[in-house]
Amino acid sequence: MRTVWPVVTRSSAGSAGPPSVAVWSAATLPTLGALDAAVTDCRACPRLVAWREQVAAEKRAAYVEQTYWGRPVPGFGPADAALLIVGLAPAAHGANRTGRMFTGDRSGDVLYAALHAEGLANQPTSVREHDGLALHGTRITAPVHCAPPANKPTPTERDACRHWLERELELLLPTLRAVVVLGGFGWQALLPVLTDAGWRVPRPRPVFGHGAHVTLAPAREDRGPLHVFGSYHVSQQNTFTGRLTPAMLREVLSAAAAAAGLRPNQR
Numbered sequence: 001m002r003t004v005w006p007v008v009t010r011s012s013a014g015s016a017g018p019p020s021v022a023v024w025s026a027a028t029l030p031t032l033g034a035l036d037a038a039v040t041d042c043r044a045c046p047r048l049v050a051w052r053e054q055v056a057a058e059k060r061a062a063y064v065e066q067t068y069w070g071r072p073v074p075g076f077g078p079a080d081a082a083l084l085i086v087g088l089a090p091a092a093h094g095a096n097r098t099g100r101m102f103t104g105d106r107s108g109d110v111l112y113a114a115l116h117a118e119g120l121a122n123q124p125t126s127v128r129e130h131d132g133l134a135l136h137g138t139r140i141t142a143p144v145h146c147a148p149p150a151n152k153p154t155p156t157e158r159d160a161c162r163h164w165l166e167r168e169l170e171l172l173l174p175t176l177r178a179v180v181v182l183g184g185f186g187w188q189a190l191l192p193v194l195t196d197a198g199w200r201v202p203r204p205r206p207v208f209g210h211g212a213h214v215t216l217a218p219a220r221e222d223r224g225p226l227h228v229f230g231s232y233h234v235s236q237q238n239t240f241t242g243r244l245t246p247a248m249l250r251e252v253l254s255a256a257a258a259a260a261g262l263r264p265n266q267r
């Protein structure tokens with residue numbers, strides 16, 4: 001039987017939205033499994049709820065026979081990951097269709113091929129849930145768990161989703177050593193969360209760029225250093241134009257895996 005976790009009520013959409021909505025209190029969730037299950041029920045962002053469900057109902061012609069997920073997409077990967085990959089948000093006809101991060105679209109094709117090449121995934125493709133894909137020491141998440149129109153969440157939506165990322169980081173703390181952030185949106189979303197989570201983020205904040213690497217010193221005794229790497233996002237806009245090549249992505253993943261203490265190619 002499914003566990004029901006506590007729910008809190010808080011404003012989710014600022015003055016433009018309804019006064020309050022029921023949302024999960026992610027801070028009370030005791031495990032990543034519980035977090036992943038709870039986030040799929042979240043309806044805190046009215047615009048994103050409407051969009052993810054509209055896309056799921058209307059569908060793309062190529063997927064008209066499929067049942068879209070149409071809900072928040074949880075993080076994917078083991079609960080003892082040493083490396084966390086932080087993207088932007090689910091794609092409308094990718095993860096919003098399949099229910100798994102970066103699964104079922106061209107962005108995921110590029111990302112999972114690179115992860116496999118670096119020994120961080122057991123197969124190079126990610127087509128659907130239950131396709132046998134497993135990640136080694138690596139977890140993938142996003143600062144926004146619902147597909148946004150035009151791939152652009154608002155700052156209000158990013159902030160509404162922040163408690164999920166905060167709790168995910170807390171639950172990964174025993175093993176987490178490195179983070180790869182895909183794109184400037186994720187970089188800007190993650191750094192304040194890391195400050196609150198117990199690391200010293202320099203001021204002014206480090207600038208995002210492909211190949212950026214900062215090592216954050218712990219601000220608390222129960223934290224260790226955290227390596228944060230930047231990579232251009234694996235969007236089609238970047239990969240089709242050659243702004244991000246597979247070799248560029250692999251270079252960042254390789255450095256991050258080494259910093260995380262993962263040496264998959266030497267197993």
Ligand code: SF4
Pocket residue numbers: 039042043044045048049072144145146157160161162
């Ligand atoms: Fe909830 Fe995040 Fe989706 Fe907003 S984006 S509805 S906070 S899961």
